[in-house]
Amino acid sequence: MIETRKSIPIGKLLRAENSNFVAGCRVSELDTPAFGALVKVSLEDKSEIYGLITNILINDDSLVRQLVSGVSIPTEYVADNRYNRNLPVEIHVLTVGYAQNEQISHRLPPRPPLSLDVLQLCDDEELCRFTSLNDQAYLRHILRLIDQPVEELLAAHLRQAKKCHDARNEPEWYQGACQKIITLLRDDYQRLTSVLDVLTELEHE
Amino acid sequence: MPLNYASVDNSAQKYAEQALKWQAQNQENAKQLRNLYAEASADPRRLRELIEFAEQEQNTLYAAKPLNEDPLRSFPITALPEKYSLIAADGSQIVPSRHRSLQFGLVNVGLFKVCFGSMEAPEIKLVSTLLDYEEIVAEDGTLLGEDDISLNRDLKERSLIRDEVNPQIPRPVLTLTDGPLDLFYRSNIKGATARKAQQQVFDLDQEMQKEGILSAGYIDKPGSALIHKMLDEYCRGLGLSKPELNSKKAQVSDRMLLAKIIKPSERSALFEIVSKQAGMSSDRLKVAFFYLNVSTSEEHPWLARVEIPLWIAESPELVAFIHSAIYQDAQVLDSHPYPYSLHRSHELAIVKQNEVEELENILLSKIPPESGFIATRSNKAHAKELTGK
Numbered sequence: 062m063i064e065t066r067k068s069i070p071i072g073k074l075l076r077a078e079n080s081n082f083v084a085g086c087r088v089s090e091l092d093t094p095a096f097g098a099l100v101k102v103s104l105e106d107k108s109e110i111y112g113l114i115t116n117i118l119i120n121d122d123s124l125v126r127q128l129v130s131g132v133s134i135p136t137e138y139v140a141d142n143r144y145n146r147n148l149p150v151e152i153h154v155l156t157v158g159y160a161q162n163e164q165i166s167h168r169l170p171p172r173p174p175l176s177l178d179v180l181q182l183c184d185d186e187e188l189c190r191f192t193s194l195n196d197q198a199y200l201r202h203i204l205r206l207i208d209q210p211v212e213e214l215l216a217a218h219l220r221q222a223k224k225c226h227d228a229r230n231e232p233e234w235y236q237g238a239c240q241k242i243i244t245l246l247r248d249d250y251q252r253l254t255s256v257l258d259v260l261t262e263l264e265h266e
Numbered sequence: 267m268p269l270n271y272a273s274v275d276n277s278a279q280k281y282a283e284q285a286l287k288w289q290a291q292n293q294e295n296a297k298q299l300r301n302l303y304a305e306a307s308a309d310p311r312r313l314r315e316l317i318e319f320a321e322q323e324q325n326t327l328y329a330a331k332p333l334n335e336d337p338l339r340s341f342p343i344t345a346l347p348e349k350y351s352l353i354a355a356d357g358s359q360i361v362p363s364r365h366r367s368l369q370f371g372l373v374n375v376g377l378f379k380v381c382f383g384s385m386e387a388p389e390i391k392l393v394s395t396l397l398d399y400e401e402i403v404a405e406d407g408t409l410l411g412e413d414d415i416s417l418n419r420d421l422k423e424r425s426l427i428r429d430e431v432n433p434q435i436p437r438p439v440l441t442l443t444d445g446p447l448d449l450f451y452r453s454n455i456k457g458a459t460a461r462k463a464q465q466q467v468f469d470l471d472q473e474m475q476k477e478g479i480l481s482a483g484y485i486d487k488p489g490s491a492l493i494h495k496m497l498d499e500y501c502r503g504l505g506l507s508k509p510e511l512n513s514k515k516a517q518v519s520d521r522m523l524l525a526k527i528i529k530p531s532e533r534s535a536l537f538e539i540v541s542k543q544a545g546m547s548s549d550r551l552k553v554a555f556f557y558l559n560v561s562t563s564e565e566h567p568w569l570a571r572v573e574i575p576l577w578i579a580e581s582p583e584l585v586a587f588i589h590s591a592i593y594q595d596a597q598v599l600d601s602h603p604y605p606y607s608l609h610r611s612h613e614l615a616i617v618k619q620n621e622v623e624e625l626e627n628i629l630l631s632k633i634p635p636e637s638g639f640i641a642t643r644s645n646k647a648h649a650k651e652l653t654g655k
Contacts, residue, residue: 124609131600137380138598138606140387 068181077173084180085149097217099183102174108161112154157199167199185225197241212259296522298509307337316503327542329495335535340528343590349383349436354607355427357419362402365647371397376614447483447573448553483573491517525567528559554579560596560603
């Protein structure tokens with residue numbers, strides 16, 4: 062298992078398949094996970110499955126739906142629904158790789174994580190390590206997504222990863238990632254254009 | 267097999283016609299009674315005296331008695347204090363069944379405590395009490411039924427809600443339960459059990475009165491006809507003939523009678539519940555009530571009955587506070603107004619069928635296999651399980 066000092070538990074697995082999984086957490090725990098963040102699940106066999114947060118879903122139920130249409134809800138009751146009621150926030154994760162015997166792979170894992178496994182947020186060190194390897198091959202998983210805001214996910218992820226690599230004096234990492242994306246999208250001009258738009262925006266931040 | 271819909275369908279039309287006729291009759295009856303109510307209310311003192319006379323004269327009576335407010339008036343809500351506490355409790359239960367492998371009973375009480383003005387999430391608590399074997403078996407050795415376990419639940423709700431009050435929470439403190447405060451309505455529980463329960467409720471209320479803790483019972487869509495009964499006694503007392511209603515079975519509910527009198531958000535005048543039955547404890551909680559229109563629409567009034575201890579009814583400020591606090595809480599679910607705090611307590615307390623099964627499995631697992639304990643379901647329960655019913 063790869064030791065990280067700052068892995069933060071952010072939820073527990075609700076359901077999973079090889080290519081993606083969904084974790085649940087309470088609203089009170091929601092300040093940590095962010096769209097595009099690198100997360101991992103440690104399995105019993107000491108392997109780890111890595112993923113990117115592709116969506117954070119706030120669930121409702123019939124009571125919340127009725128409250129929404131209400132004229133006024135006391136602050137205390139808003140807090141009741143957010144923090145007391147058993148409505149997990151769903152964190153959707155795209156699997157982008159795994160680690161076995163301390164070797165990171167950007168392929169899909171042999172098997173998905175299990176329900177109630179703990180989802181952890183990777184720290185900066187682990188983010189740099191995971192994204193540096195294998196010629197950033199994990200980016201192909203993002204570009205394969207259908208019916209999802211791929212450009213936005215790329216922007217969110219690259220922004221976080223770029224910040225970490227820049228802090229380590231590795232500006233070439235971002236150039237490499239852009240090159241990889243261009244290569245992967247070379248046959249999809251329309252998508253490449255919109256991705257490049259986002260990347261340009263990112264560079265001007 | 268599901269229902270025989272063809273057979274039901276044949277009767278459905280007839281049923282609809284009967285329901286319409288019944289409602290029309292009720293409305294006509296209510297109209298008549300409204301006139302009588304206006305007449306009787308013209309002299310509230312005389313009305314009160316007539317009910318007091320009936321109370322002395324009769325062995326059994328369950329009727330309304332006006333207090334010091336004009337019964338024809340309704341009262342608007344007032345401003346609530348910036349800070350106050352509301353504690354609600356609601357319970358559910360598992361009634362022991364001889365068809366199960368084990369006979370067990372459980373009372374599950376959900377508690378919801380909110381301190382308004384604190385901006386903090388309410389405290390929620392669930393208290394699950396597995397009843398002792400002695401508590402589920404009657405003196406004659408039979409298993410206790412739904413009413414007895416419900417009584418146990420009601421008493422637990424009230425004692426647990428009391429335990430939630432501490433000096434740290436802002437005053438005033440209102441405790442709220444679902445259903446009547448008076449235990450008379452459980453008419454099939456009589457004798458020593460009823461007296462003991464009433465004594466407990468009385469003692470608890472005495473404690474709360476000393477500490478200034480308010481309590482109220484909320485009855486949604488009440489069906490009682492306390493005012494109709496009051497008007498019957500009015501007629502009897504004055505030697506008047508009762509209004510001729512359309513059916514001997516006719517009983518005009520207070521809700522129907524007062525629906526057009528109380529405007530949205532307003533409450534009715536206060537009444538005392540005269541609840542007299544042979545063998546009742548003399549130390550009984552004396553209960554007053556008012557009707558509260560929790561609707562926001564003039565066209566669609568929705569009356570709930572709010573019961574409060576009589577000592578609270580003697581303070582206009584406390585009544586005004588309870589009126590406003592409950593109305594405000596019901597408005598949170600404004601499309602179907604009902605106190606949010608009670609809904610949440612109920613949501614916490616509800617016991618699902620799969621949880622009953624799970625609990626039974628836990629209990630079974632505690633019995634050593636070598637103990638020779640015989641734990642088998644009835645064949646009927648087994649057969650029902652086969653068909654999933």
